[in-house]
Amino acid sequence: MIQHLVDGILVGSILSLGAIGLTMAMHMLRFANFSHAELLSIGAYCALVFDGVFKAVYTPLGDVIGPLSLTWALSLAIVISMAITGGSAILIDRLVFARVRAKGGELSMVFASFGVAMIIRNVLGLTFGLKVQLYSQDIVFAMVLSRDPFLLVKPDQIFSLVAALIIMFAFHLVLSRTTFGYSLRAVAENPQLAQVSGINLNRMITLIWIIGGGLAAAAGVFYGLTNQINPVLGRDLLLPIFAATIVGGIGSIYGAALGGFLVGIASNLALLILPSGYSPAMPFLIILAVLIIRPTGLFGEERQ
Amino acid sequence: MKKKAKHLALAIGMVTGIASYGSAAMAQDCTTKVGAVLPTSVDWGKPIAATAQYVVDLVNEAGGVAGCKIEMVLRDSQVDPKVGVDAAKALVDLDGVQVLLGAVSSGVSMPILTSVTAPAGVMQMSCCSSSTAFTGLAKDGKTKGLWFRTFATSGVQAAVGAMVARDQGYKSIAIMYKNDDWGQDIGKLIAGDFEALGIKVTASVALNDGQASYRAEVTEALKGQPEALYMALYPKEGTAAVREWLSLGGTQNMIVANSLKSDEFRDNVGLKYLGKAIGTDTASPRSQSASAFVDQYTAHFGKAPSGPGLANSYDAAMIALLAMEAAGKGADGAKVASMVSKVTDSSGTPVTADVAGFKKAKEVLAGGGSVFYQGATGNVRFDGNGDVSAPAVTWGFSDAGIKELSFISLTDVDAFIASMK
Numbered sequence: 001m002i003q004h005l006v007d008g009i010l011v012g013s014i015l016s017l018g019a020i021g022l023t024m025a026m027h028m029l030r031f032a033n034f035s036h037a038e039l040l041s042i043g044a045y046c047a048l049v050f051d052g053v054f055k056a057v058y059t060p061l062g063d064v065i066g067p068l069s070l071t072w073a074l075s076l077a078i079v080i081s082m083a084i085t086g087g088s089a090i091l092i093d094r095l096v097f098a099r100v101r102a103k104g105g106e107l108s109m110v111f112a113s114f115g116v117a118m119i120i121r122n123v124l125g126l127t128f129g130l131k132v133q134l135y136s137q138d139i140v141f142a143m144v145l146s147r148d149p150f151l152l153v154k155p156d157q158i159f160s161l162v163a164a165l166i167i168m169f170a171f172h173l174v175l176s177r178t179t180f181g182y183s184l185r186a187v188a189e190n191p192q193l194a195q196v197s198g199i200n201l202n203r204m205i206t207l208i209w210i211i212g213g214g215l216a217a218a219a220g221v222f223y224g225l226t227n228q229i230n231p232v233l234g235r236d237l238l239l240p241i242f243a244a245t246i247v248g249g250i251g252s253i254y255g256a257a258l259g260g261f262l263v264g265i266a267s268n269l270a271l272l273i274l275p276s277g278y279s280p281a282m283p284f285l286i287i288l289a290v291l292i293i294r295p296t297g298l299f300g301e302e303r304q
Numbered sequence: 305m306k307k308k309a310k311h312l313a314l315a316i317g318m319v320t321g322i323a324s325y326g327s328a329a330m331a332q333d334c335t336t337k338v339g340a341v342l343p344t345s346v347d348w349g350k351p352i353a354a355t356a357q358y359v360v361d362l363v364n365e366a367g368g369v370a371g372c373k374i375e376m377v378l379r380d381s382q383v384d385p386k387v388g389v390d391a392a393k394a395l396v397d398l399d400g401v402q403v404l405l406g407a408v409s410s411g412v413s414m415p416i417l418t419s420v421t422a423p424a425g426v427m428q429m430s431c432c433s434s435s436t437a438f439t440g441l442a443k444d445g446k447t448k449g450l451w452f453r454t455f456a457t458s459g460v461q462a463a464v465g466a467m468v469a470r471d472q473g474y475k476s477i478a479i480m481y482k483n484d485d486w487g488q489d490i491g492k493l494i495a496g497d498f499e500a501l502g503i504k505v506t507a508s509v510a511l512n513d514g515q516a517s518y519r520a521e522v523t524e525a526l527k528g529q530p531e532a533l534y535m536a537l538y539p540k541e542g543t544a545a546v547r548e549w550l551s552l553g554g555t556q557n558m559i560v561a562n563s564l565k566s567d568e569f570r571d572n573v574g575l576k577y578l579g580k581a582i583g584t585d586t587a588s589p590r591s592q593s594a595s596a597f598v599d600q601y602t603a604h605f606g607k608a609p610s611g612p613g614l615a616n617s618y619d620a621a622m623i624a625l626l627a628m629e630a631a632g633k634g635a636d637g638a639k640v641a642s643m644v645s646k647v648t649d650s651s652g653t654p655v656t657a658d659v660a661g662f663k664k665a666k667e668v669l670a671g672g673g674s675v676f677y678q679g680a681t682g683n684v685r686f687d688g689n690g691d692v693s694a695p696a697v698t699w700g701f702s703d704a705g706i707k708e709l710s711f712i713s714l715t716d717v718d719a720f721i722a723s724m725k
């Protein structure tokens with residue numbers, strides 16, 4: 001029971017990072033971006049490439065940090081991967097979404113995002129192969145946190161959780177303490193009014209993609225670190241991330257963060273009562289339950 | 305004038321066309337397509353497809369089938385039922401194939417059989433699907449006699465897995481199986497076998513494809529603190545689950561099904577953790593025709609056939625093409641399927657599994673006789689449900705790849721299965 005709860009929180013942190021970016025893009029650009037989860041894959045592979053590059057350039061970077069399987073090279077690669085993934089998100093917006101946005105409606109955007117997701121997934125598959133890849137072949141053994149109740153946690157998972165929380169906290173400070181944060185929230189509230197007040201909408205959209213892409217990249221790397229990397233990683237995480245977004249309420253950044261944890265915990269606790277074969281249905285059930293009981297999600301506002 | 309010339313050319317074309325019909329040169333004039341749906345995008349799937357293509361090349365070298373060259377249209381299944389069904393549908397509807405080779409996974413073969421080949425009357429011959437669900441389907445008459453496989457059912461492998469557990473003296477064991485037709489089948493079978501041998505099954509956990517994390521499932525399997533772990537998983541989720549299992553302090557006493565016979569799995573988990581892992585697989589009998597296949601394969605591909613399903617893929621393709629030869633030109637799937645028994649007839653003329661053997665089979669069949677195919681997996685005999693039985697091996701992981709640990713003959717396998725009932 002406790003073990004499932006803790007596991008849920010650990011998985012949840014990854015979902016939260018993904019959901020924050022998704023909820024922002026969904027709210028401000030007014031469309032369900034089904035390609036968002038592919039940014040996690042881009043991030044994970046990007047870090048894999050740079051991890052290799054750094055190790056090759058300067059061997060001591062290949063040393064692991066403390067009890068983790070994480071190397072110095074990989075931690076540097078995370079930062080670069082966040083930047084590149086943010087860049088890719090902008091590139092995709094310029095190439096596809098901006099053009100569709102200018103001409104088509106919300107539904108066209110949704111279909112475009114399906115297409116983009118497929119392209120990214122297959123390009124990654126063609127480039128890196130469909131095989132499973134890992135940042136480190138070594139198995140880091142879990143630590144026994146307590147004997148009664150029996151609680152096992154892997155160091156990498158704790159790192160991922162702490163790093164995710166730090167990233168989220170930093171983002172919270174940006175949102176609440178900076179002009180940029182206010183502008184962001186203003187655009188979320190009412191894009192037209194925000195523009196009248198002198199906020200450059202296009203610039204904000206660019207920034208949203210950078211942040212969304214960066215957070216997704218971090219989530220992708222953390223996922224790769226605690227599980228494995230493969231080209232369909234994004235597709236596998238798509239549904240839980242959407243569930244997290246919907247639970248939190250579309251547009252609510254804090255809701256998305258909380259939603260990630262809730263979905264992670266719910267999926268893990270579900271195994272206590274459901275056979276494991278049904279676990280992929282959990283995110284669907286959560287989405288259904290939220291839409292029936294509270295369609296706006298925990299923190300969402302009704303949209304006029 | 306121009307028009308006249310065109311007519312003339314057409315007439316000449318027609319005359320020569322008719323003239324060549326029935327001549328010896330016609331083998332080059334027509335092409336018969338056979339379909340193949342195999343997972344070419346995964347490391348263990350590529351050689352299976354290459355082996356099938358190799359058989360097609362050999363048969364073409366022997367003069368083709370029923371006077372026509374054979375072209376194998378290969379499509380990737382990506383080990384995904386949806387992709388596999390799409391691929392099979394395209395092969396049947398667009399390429400008009402009457403014979404389909406594939407798929408590898410039971411979870412892919414099953415929807416292809418039920419929604420594509422059986423409704424369309426196309427013969428399906430799988431190299432590697434082992435689920436006993438096919439046997440049930442065949443018994444109900446739903447396969448319409450169009451289904452064959454050259455791979456022994458999961459029953460054999462489950463029994464050998466249980467035998468390993470007994471020989472290792474494990475008292476309790478957890479089972480993790482892939483949540484598809486094959487995995488559910490073998491998971492259920494082996495749980496029954498363990499119980500029959502008095503080994504306690506502490507947990508039986510289904511693993512789905514593409515889960516974000518297998519943590520919860522592994523925790524579930526660890527709960528009863530089993531002495532050993534049985535896995536019927538594929539390398540992708542197998543890697544994730546085993547790494548999780550080991551890092552959470554799970555035992556290294558593992559028994560694994562043939563699906564984990566993969567270098568990718570060994571490398572990603574690490575050989576140092578797999579020292580106590582024992583694998584099971586069905587095997588080729590130690591017969592002359594089987595070793596002839598190994599020699600021939602090694603000579604052609606430059607390495608010995610070590611992956612799963614290679615000998616089976618060879619036999620699947622060869623028997624399918626022999627049956628097409630027996631059925632004659634333009635035969636439909638049902639006709640070809642009905643001829644399978646004619647080319648695997650134990651009272652027929654024995655033929656070897658190579659170019660010379662195929663040529664000989666052509667002569668015998670042309671003379672109205674039946675042939676007894678001596679294949680890479682031995683003297684293949686299908687029962688009424690399109691199933692074959694087989695001897696088994698146990699194997700382990702090593703630096704050089706997969707090493708064989710022991711060989712269990714068909715008689716021993718059958719005796720052991722009978723002893724548990």
